[in-house]
Amino acid sequence: MKDKLQKILKDTLTRDILTFFYQNQASIDSASGISAWVHYDREEVQTALDELVRFDVLKKDSTGSAKGYSYTRDAKIMKIVNELMSDA
């Protein structure tokens, strides 16, 4: 898991998004909201968000047109992200 995460975090945008959620663990935001925080194009952010959701690092709440992304509550994944962020 750590290796796979390390691999996707080579992408600057993915890393910036994860850093945002790591620093703001209580945040729940839409793709456009997050694109405002990390200063990237919304569509690029959407792709990176989907990738992070696929790795269970982010959680996606979705109902109708409303979608919210938030940081994982999985203790194991949180520990791995913690290590990766400390290494950076």
Add this chain to the structure above:
Amino acid sequence: MKRLFSKLKENWDLRQEISAFSKYLKEPVWVMLPRIPLEYGELKKTEAARCVKKAVGTQSRFKKELIKILRALKKSWKNRTVEPFQYGECMHGLCYPLMSDDDIFGVIILCGLKKAMSSDLKKIFIAFTDTVIRESRREVELEDINKTIRPRAIALSTVHTVHRLMTSTLDLDELLPRIARLSLQVIRANRCSIKLVDKKRRILLPKTTIDLRRKKTKLKKVQFGKYAPGRAAKKETPICGSNYLAVPMIDEDVIGVITLYDKLDGKEFTQFDEEIMKTLSEQAAVAVRNAQLFKEQEELTLSSIKCIAQLLKHRPHGVSKAEASFLKLISIIGPKFNMNESEIKMLQYAAMLHDAGHISIPEKVLMKKGGLTGREYDIVKMHPMKGAAILSKFKPLKPIVPIILYHHENFDGTGYPKGLKGKEIPLAARILAVVGAFEAMVTQKPYRKALSIKTAIEEVRKNVKAQFDPRIAEAFCEAVQRKDVRKLLEKELGSA
């Protein structure tokens, strides 16, 4: 002010300024200090003093020169002005107080100049340094904004997203677990329980609990005034303990309480958690109230439908005994054709009222045992239009009007009232055509006995393509042979 001084020291433009002036002024000594040294002892320890010592030989002369510079520094501090000074044989320098508004936050002492700085050069030096100070100040302000406003903006954006997620459903059974999950996410807690108020009994009824550490949780009723949720409901204010936070949901009155337990990081609940939860609970209260009102509205609509259906049952045209079975069949068939929950509900309402137009058919026609005359059949064929006209007056039932109107259309275009064909007939009407025909077949009529379930299914199969949409007929035959449906049908019809 300390931060402003550090920011200024790090400023790249200031370094450029120093470098440019240094070349022009033949490498003088730049000293930047966070406060103006106003005591001899203080000045003596600075780089400026070392510069003076190099220029003058003796200790007594050194002291004398330093006192001269100290005088310039004091004047500079007092008048907030750039003060030149001279020391040694012909060495020059100046001190420039660093100011933000009226506050002095440091000083630049420039010494080792071979000649006094010209007034023009002094003006340039002051203008440039002031610009750099302003820029550093803006950087500090921006950092402050980032530290204070950004977290609040992120929290506000979170609240907005949560609001959208909460208000996108009117189904209370879906809404309450969602509120619990979102609250857990925002506050980073392990457990969230939502209880709703039972006003008459003054108790809180448990509605949902999510515990990230356990799969099963106990749901407990809580009296007003007891435990954290009860106290929050009674006092209408958040109750915060080291490992719990109970926040009332208030919409005019308290309608419920959201209680969070045990933060993920093991820390205590904070004032910020309380503030965020107060905002979320206000939104949750509105969402819960809307869902409750919607449910009440739906119940009212359903009661009205049941009331009309009950009236229709008193018409002598044969009464279906298997209402629950047909509604279940619709709930199984609908999703296979991508119908959403609301469309299925409307189709169920239509199934209950599809023969509302029978009210316009004279009793003698409905009761007739033999074949109908052409005129009588024309009257019967009018019933979908009459039914649709009656129900179109009841606003909540508007979506079912086309279903009622077209449920006697045949797939091959031979039906009535309009002779629509294939997909011209609305999907819901095509489903109702199959279910309604099956219902009619298994129900006793004045002119014939009820068919058995098996025979009725065979009849449906026989009429595929001509009367029924083949895909729907196939889905129907599959659904009607499910064990649970069959059991319910047999129970309601009292036979196989």
